[in-house]
Amino acid sequence: MAAALSRALKLPGKKGSELGEYDPLTQADSDDESEEDDLVLNYPRNGLGRDEDGDDDQWTAQVSAGPSGAAGLGSHSSEAEEKRRREKNAIRSAFFLVPLVCAMLIVLLCAFLVPCQKAELEKKLQWERALGDAGGVTPPALALWDVDGDSVEDVLLGVTEWTNGTHATQRSKVYSAVAVCAVSGRVLWREVLNEPVMYLQCGLQLNTQPSPVCLIIGKSNLMAVNGATGRKLWSVALRNIESQAVLLPDLQGDSVPDLLLATLPADETLDLSLTLISGQTGKKIGHPVPFNLRGQGKLIGPLLHETQHGAYYILFGLGNVQAISLQDIYVRALDKMPETRFVLRKDLRWENMKNASSSSFISIYSGSERVEFLLPLVAGFGNNRNSLDAVSSLNSTRSDWVLFYGARTLSVLRQRDLHKQWTFSNASIHSEPALGHFNSDGVLDLFVQHSANGIMTALIVSGASGTPLWKAEFVCPRLVLEASAISTSTGQSVFLFWASEPIRAQRNMAPGVAAAEPLIRKLFLLHPAHPAALLQLSSTTDTAVTSAVSYLEYLKDATYITVSSRPTTGSETSAQVVESTSLKAAIKTGQIVQLGENQETEAAGKVTAHEVNTFFRRLSFKPQVTLL
Template sequence: MADESGRRFEAEPLKGGEAEGGVSKEKSCAGKLGLSHLTGWRTAAFLLSLFLCLLVVFAFSFILPCPVRPQYMPTWNRTIPTAATYNFLSVEDANEDKVLDVFFMYKDADASRNTCLSEDLSIPCMVLTAVDGTDGKTLWKRPLAAEFYWVECGVKGLGHKGTGCLVAHAGNLTAVDKQSGVIMWQQSQSTMMNVTLPLISVTDLNADGVEDFAILSYYPEAPSFTPIPTELVFFSGKTGDQIGRVDVDMMGVFGHLPFKTASGAPYLLLLNDSGLYAVSLQYLVAQAGLKSALKKEKSWEEKSDSQTGLISLYQSDSLKRVSVVHGSSSPSLLVQTDSSVSLLLTDQLKIAWTTNTSALLSAPTFGQFNRDGILDIMIEEDVGNDTKRVMVLSGDSGDVLWKVNLLFWTPSPRPASVLTLNTYSVFMLWGQSHGNQTMQSSFLLHPRYSQTLLERRNPTQNILSFKATLLERGRHACYLVLSGPDGRQHTELGETEPVILTKRKIKDDVSESGILGVEANEPISEDTEKSVKEGFYRLRFSDAPL
């Protein structure tokens, strides 16, 4: 019996404990009651927290709804009848909806009459306009006194609000807020009449917390009226006041370009009858009696003239144009002469390659053609008989990677490129195919289908400005065309032709385009046409800087 009792106790220890004294049973009941009470509180706390979470979610769903992404029209037109316009297009986000908007300038005696009179301006006046990139509707208009010299938008440090548009016109220099069109400041500057772009951005020179800028003024030299630079003027970005100036007495200069070396040292490049020269911005600032912490490039300064500060970079008596080539650790310079283009390595100050050309028709366009990570160059050269040869040169070697002959008109828009996520660019160019001498055509070039072009035929128009870009981050690839009478040539408005600003989505052109073989007699099959168009439809674009 004793053994059986023991076995029963081992088999049921709790039961055996309760029988032995009764104390364990009372403790067990109390424990169970406490546990049940605690579990109830936990359940109530869980349900309460769940209720509060749901309440917060629903409340914020109504109070702070998710932002609605702007819906854009793939194509829109903005028409201004009986007007004239200028070779100027710029894209900036004016209404802060994360879609870039479009800025352009026109002169109109009729449609802008009330706009001009509201600011006590004589008619016709000029109107700087910002239109919504999504649908082309007007965001704001800023009437300004004619005559037009130049305009640049995206200038940093204007007024108190950051970037804006700077307009030189009628002896004035005017800063316009890009968001509202309000004039931030206006200064009378008669020396601005013969200024040529670009502006030269500099650091804060007068310690007012805003970036400043400089302008190089040119005046015609009698009797040849060849423009020569006379002075470099430094302005406060905040107020437009002149804060310094330095005389520029280098004869034969016909152009300039701001440039930063790989180390961040800013220089001013001067295009001269005898070649390309550079001068340190720090040197010019000091000559103007101003202080700055600007850098100098040691390897460049070893070659500088101690009297003038000039550094000879490239010698040529037929220099035409210089462009900055980014995309590598050290920016390079593409130097164009009457008969060649050359790549100048700025870290070594030597020529990497030279390619012979005939007379070039426009500034070069940069993009990725062969996906080697080095920017390639599209150029247009005149080969006679109203025909141009469009070529893509390797940025690495200068070799010709692609070419085509097209008819063209004067002036013809320069090519453009848009980068894709596949690390190559889609190029867009203008001309006329040999079977089409009556209409203007825009062409799309896909590097993976380089033996063909997509051709979209357009009515004849006087195109003054053209730009291909992305209006949103990573999407909304489109192109802008500004056409109409040239405002520089039509001082009196008696024209019947309107000014038209058009935005078109690049992919929308694919369905409206025919296919053209790069080789004149190359037949194109239906399967090839379908394959090429599908390649364009699959494109995804990138806004990474070139």
């Protein structure tokens, strides 16, 4: 009886959850079926010196071993498999964790180092340098191009200096072209010349020259130099150069674009000549082509235009605008037909618009009022950015035009049919308009300025319809300087312009406004999102004579380059001062200036100065040039 009970207690059954005892009900149900199995499975053990856990483990091992009884082999195999599994898991974890830790370290380093580097670069972009003597209010030649390979556009400037001498009669002028590093303001190179610099243009690419090539244009000489070193590559003597160089397609088959300039011909009875120049060697292509133009006034162009059918035409004129095909110029210069296929092409629509009295000219504008300027309706053109690179040329040669004539009339001229899209008349406009996006219709708008009776009026005209979009009046700053438009992350543009104090509308305001002495000139920034508020970036008594905008992709920033005339103590001449300003840095210290309450474009509702400041501080800038 005792032996049977003892044997029954050793049979497998359900253990109690707390006391570790067998469940008698489960044991009773399985007693008959498991008794024989129990005798077989527990035959090798006698129950002495072993606990229940050890018995269970041995029983499991015996079942796994099967009839062969190879329990040891199964146990070792299981342990080896488990070990391999643990090793694989460890390796997988290492492959996952090591890159993760490295990535986290890199992110942390960037989080600390990149802002420091950006802040350091912003400081380096703030500089001022005196270069030569100012020639009154006549703007010097100015261009922007990255010549030192640091991805920041550098400043190229025409400089005039007086040599030292005891008497004024012993002094003479020294002319040079100077390249200045945009990051530090140091002089990169200087090329001394025999005459003043009229124009500076960069971006020409030669087969034998990996560095960018810059053109230095004087009254009687055209010189190409290595943009990185200033070393002369070639030069050509011309007589009475009157224009910048126009970038042409490759006319000679040497894979280098060629050039065109307007000059006064040797025969003074003729008005103007167009001269073709090899971009590779600087040699003249054929002879100058003279034109007996009708009309008087300011030289317009020349500009290259590519029609919708791929035909090339040159636009130019004296007080008017006419066009002639590039093929006709080539044939007259070389007395033979061109071999290049695209030069042979003409546009039948344009050819059908030729003057009845002329077999060569196509009249673009020949009204009774003289044309003051003609410029492509494309972002990024003007403001000393008439570069010779392919992208800039592609944009400017396929656009409509902004036409200003009669000293007060502004029009947009469609290139497809030469018809005016709209006409806007205003008081005398004293500078070329700045082109940017004020509204959200995707069409470039025009920022224009005019002055009368001591008041300067700033006006933005819709590029789509010619209607005014924004207007403000200021005390006249007594300078003639183009405004600048810069594209922002919001899709619209900010407009930079110089003025004095804004005139807040008053019913009893006198017709003329007397400016305070000395006259304080202020640089204002306007954004379409807040048309009733301006951000004053700086103020000075210097006279700014020219300016340009450079973009910084790395910082999403822009620098504003100004060349000013500054009086020098104890000297009859003024110093020519070049200044670089980071717009983001200037915005941080800028002051909000509210315009009059009755502004035509004042937004509905009022916003606080803090909200406007926050908006400006979050702005980032980007290049305006877009492919057409």
